[in-house]
Structures are given as C-alpha cells and as structure tokens.
Amino acid sequence: MGQTFIFLGILIFSAHVFSAIFSRKKIPDVLLLMLIGIVIGPLFNWVSPSDFGVVGSVFASLTLVFILFESGTDTSIQNLRDSWKNLVKVAIPSFFLSVGLVGVLGYTLFGLELKAALLLGSILGGTSSAVVIPLVKQLPMSEENRTVLVLESAITDVLCIVFALAFIESYKYSSVDVGGIIGKVVASFILAMMIGIAGGIMWSSILEKIRKIQNSMFLTPAFVFVLYGLAESMGYSGAITALAFGIVMGNTEYFEFSFLKKFQHNNMMRLESHEKSFFSEIVFVLKTFFFVYIGLSIPFSDMRALVYGLFITMVLFIMRLLLTKFSISNQSSDYDKTIISMMIPKGLAAAVLATLPEQAGVPGGEAIKYITYSVVLISILITSILILLNNKKGVQKIYGYFWNNKNKKTTTENEFAEPVSNSTIDIFDIASKNNETTKTTE
Numbered sequence: 001m002g003q004t005f006i007f008l009g010i011l012i013f014s015a016h017v018f019s020a021i022f023s024r025k026k027i028p029d030v031l032l033l034m035l036i037g038i039v040i041g042p043l044f045n046w047v048s049p050s051d052f053g054v055v056g057s058v059f060a061s062l063t064l065v066f067i068l069f070e071s072g073t074d075t076s077i078q079n080l081r082d083s084w085k086n087l088v089k090v091a092i093p094s095f096f097l098s099v100g101l102v103g104v105l106g107y108t109l110f111g112l113e114l115k116a117a118l119l120l121g122s123i124l125g126g127t128s129s130a131v132v133i134p135l136v137k138q139l140p141m142s143e144e145n146r147t148v149l150v151l152e153s154a155i156t157d158v159l160c161i162v163f164a165l166a167f168i169e170s171y172k173y174s175s176v177d178v179g180g181i182i183g184k185v186v187a188s189f190i191l192a193m194m195i196g197i198a199g200g201i202m203w204s205s206i207l208e209k210i211r212k213i214q215n216s217m218f219l220t221p222a223f224v225f226v227l228y229g230l231a232e233s234m235g236y237s238g239a240i241t242a243l244a245f246g247i248v249m250g251n252t253e254y255f256e257f258s259f260l261k262k263f264q265h266n267n268m269m270r271l272e273s274h275e276k277s278f279f280s281e282i283v284f285v286l287k288t289f290f291f292v293y294i295g296l297s298i299p300f301s302d303m304r305a306l307v308y309g310l311f312i313t314m315v316l317f318i319m320r321l322l323l324t325k326f327s328i329s330n331q332s333s334d335y336d337k338t339i340i341s342m343m344i345p346k347g348l349a350a351a352v353l354a355t356l357p358e359q360a361g362v363p364g365g366e367a368i369k370y371i372t373y374s375v376v377l378i379s380i381l382i383t384s385i386l387i388l389l390n391n392k393k394g395v396q397k398i399y400g401y402f403w404n405n406k407n408k409k410t411t412t413e414n415e416f417a418e419p420v421s422n423s424t425i426d427i428f429d430i431a432s433k434n435n436e437t438t439k440t441t442e
Contacts (some may be wrong), residue, residue, distance in 0.1 A: 030347060067283060077254050091148070139337075221279065227241050
C-alpha cells in the first residue's frame, strides 16, 4: 500500500512535469503518460487492467462525465457562429470521411459487422481536445486557423459522442426497422438534451445561493452526476445530458428566456474562473490516470490490433492531407496548412468511448477497444514526430511542393516573430509619402 501511494504521488508530479515539457518541446503529455502505462503494464507486467476490476468501467464513465461537462463549458456559441464556414470546410468533412473510411476498413478487412465498423469509425472520427488545444496555443499559427483547430476538436468530440452512442443505443432494439431505431435514438438524445438544458437553467438560476454554502465547490459536479444518473435511469443518454448541461453553464446569456423570469429569483449565473480552474484540475488528474490506464491496456500481445491501428492511422493522415489541400484556401500560409494536415491525434474522448461497446455487449466490442487504443497511441506519436520535424527545412520544402506553391516562400516560425517591425516600417513609409505629397501640394 505504501508503494502504491508513492507511485500515485510521483505520477501526479510527473504529469505536471510532462505538461511543462509539452509547453516547451511540443511533446504531448498524454503520450508520455501512455508510455508510463506501457512500461508498468505490457512491458514489465507490474499492473494489468484486470487488477482494476469493475472500478475500470466506473472510472471510464466518471472521466466521460467530467470531460463532457468541461468541454461543454468551454464551447462558445458565439465562436461557433463566427467560424461556421471554416468548420464546414474542415471539421465536418474530416469527421464523416473518417467514419466512412474506418467503417469500410473495419467491414472489409478487419472482419467487423457493418454497424460495429461504423461504430469504430464514429469513435475515431474526431480529434483530441486534450492534445490539440494546448498544442496549437504554442504554435505560431494565424488566429483564424488556430480557432478552426480548437473548435474542430471540441465539435468533433461532440460528434464522436453523439454518433458512437447512437450506434451503441441501436443495439438495444432488436427490430429491423431502421427508421424506428433512428427515431428512438433521436428521441433519446433530444430528451437527454432537454434534461441537461433544463438542469443547466435551473442550476445557474440558484448558483448564487449555492455559492454561499460552505465547501460548495463540488456541488456543481455532484449535480451533473445526478442529472447523468437521472437520464440513464430513464433510458436516455446521460453523456448528452452532461454535455448539454455544460454548454448551458458556459453560455448562460443564450438561455435567459423572458417567460422564465417570474420563476427565477436571481439572474442566471455563469461559472467563475476559479470554478472552471477547479474543474480543469479534476479533469487533469482524471486524464493523468486514465491515459496511464490506456497505456497498460495497449494489447501488445495482439499484434493484429496494432497493425490495424497503424493502418487506420496512416489512411486517416493521407485523407487529412488531401482534405487540407482542397479545402483550405491559398491565402493561408504553407505553415498553417501543414499544421492543419498533421493535427488529427485521437485522445481522451475516443479512449473513453472505446470502453463502452464492450460494456454494452456489442459484437466485436473488445476488438473495437484494442484497435482504438492502438490508434490513440500511434496517432499521438506520429503527430508529435511530425510537429517536431516540421521545423526542419527539408520537411517544409516537401510540404511546400505538395501545396503547389513552389515560388511561394514557406512560412516558418521566425517569420511570425517579425510582424511588429515590418508593420512599423510600413507606417514610416506611408508617413514619408504623405509628407512628400504635402510638400508637392504647397
């Protein structure tokens, strides 16, 4: 027991160190956490997933609730409105192409039934907010393209959850009536969203009073648990309820309806910065242990899952490269387009969703879980390597030729550090020209 607590403490310290390395070296911390899991699991067999028993599935659901809630609070409805065109060009096609390609591979090559193959595609269709958002903040991209990648990671997390849960939900119904199944699933999601929205409106209305209670910080997550359990007990999607609740709490100004004023004694309150920081700390700790859990769950004994994962990852990178070429305008720099083409790491949402098919008794659920874990590991590894190599001139030239901009100078990180001096020169040039014009007029 003493050694276990020592290890847990060292692991949390290591997670913060890895986060600092992420900031400086662009090496994702989740990759290093997974490597720890690989070392203590498949490599030395000190710990195995079976040691966690039922706690493993409960931990996965708990992590899912928190990641959904926090993703919802960070999702800005205004940003979604402003960037919808770029999202339509990149995020939406990338998700559905990923679902289709992985579905075809799973059905034709991996021996999965069609619905299970599409479920696998839905799980792997998005990008990881846990990897993408901290990474793009450290890269010298234009604000527009940075926003696209951040919003893509948030939106595709939602799409992955919605579609994956829809396919899992469809296994509950034995009827062959596809329209009936879709109707029941859609109704389940709509009612789950209504529970989350209603809960969010109610909670934000009484949040001011809740804050006066001593040690009340954890009451908001506790209320999320209640809503999640309520939706699940009624046969609806608790995950969608948690997500909808988070969106309401992060965008209360869009849910202030006049007909509700007479029932509300206070204005709707948003979460404060210290509350969001507290929830982020919880997600950070859960993420730390969960990615270690993924690492020790990587099936190195099942070489087929690793080969399938590598093959899927390479196909998705090629698809992303072609999509970026034909969807991003030439006004974007080569550097931005290169980063966009590289940024498809899978992460926490995919890893959490991967555990659900096996729990729900989906045929091929174990294969889906192991293939997903392999793709998560390989995609993060390849993304990290490509980001590091992108600073090399040779790699920049290769991508520059692919973008068909042979005569266009490739944008590098150094160029992003010079805009102030260039703009200053331009201002002085304009001023001198104005003075010359004035003298000529006189």
